[in-house]
Amino acid sequence: MADSMKIRAQLQGNVADVKVLMLHPMETGLRKDPITGDIIPLHFIQRVVASHNGKTVLDAQWSQAVSKNPFVNFRIRSAKTGDKVAVRWEDNKGETASIETTLN
C-alpha cells in the first residue's frame, strides 16, 4: 500500500496539535463478504504509539471497535519548531506502519 498514514501537526503556541489518519479496514470479524458469504476475518490496529523527539508520549491499545480508517487527534505540550513527531501502529496480524513529521 503506497500511503497508509497521513499526519498533520500544527504548532499552536507551544502545543503541537497532531491529527493522524490511518488507512486500515479495522474489520470486526462480523462482516460477511458480499460475494462469497464468508466471514471477513478480524483485522484491526491493536497498538498505536506516538513520540515527540523520540520519546514516547502516547501509547494506545485499540479494539476492532475503533472506526475504519482510524482518525486520532492529540496534543503535545512543550513543542517547538523543528521537533519531530512520529506515530506508529501495529495490527493483530503483525503488520505495521509509521510516519514522522517535523513541526514548522
Add this chain to the structure above:
Amino acid sequence: MNARSTQSIRRILLRRKFLCALALSSTYVATFAAGWLHPVRLLAAQWNEAAFDARALGDALKYIGATAAIESDQIQLKAPEIAENGAIVPVEIVSRIPATQSIYIIADKNPQPLVAIFDITGDMEPFISTRIKMGESSKVRVLVKAAGKFYVATQEVKVTIGGCGG
C-alpha cells in the same frame, strides 16, 4: 483453534511487515522509519486481551481495574446525542483531572464494551479525539485514570444505524 489463539501465536512470533509511505508534500512527511524503531516491540508490550475480550461491562471494568471509578464532572466528553452512522461516532475527551495518565473509551452495549485505551505522559495534553463504532444506542463511558485512581463520565448516544457490521 479459534481466531483469537491464532492471533496470540502471531503475536508471539512477532511477524512484521513494514509498510512504506510515500512523501506527498512538505506537510506530510512519511518515512520508512528505520531510524526510529520503538525500543520495545509494540505487540510484545501490553494489549489487555482479557479487558478487550470481555462481553460484560462489569468484566471489562474489572480487567482494566476500574470497578471503583468515581463519577467526575472534570471529564469533558463530547459525543453526538444522535449518531447517524454507528460506524463512525466521533468522541472527544478532555480531562481536567490532575495527573491524568490514561483515558479509556467504552461503549456499554457493544458486543465487547472496551473500545480503546490511551496512555499518555505528562508531555501530552489530556485530550483525545477519535471515532468509534457503536453497535446500538448506548452510553459512551469514558474513564480517566489519574494518580492511580479511576474517574468516569458517561453520555447517552443514540445510534440510528448500528456500526459493528453484523
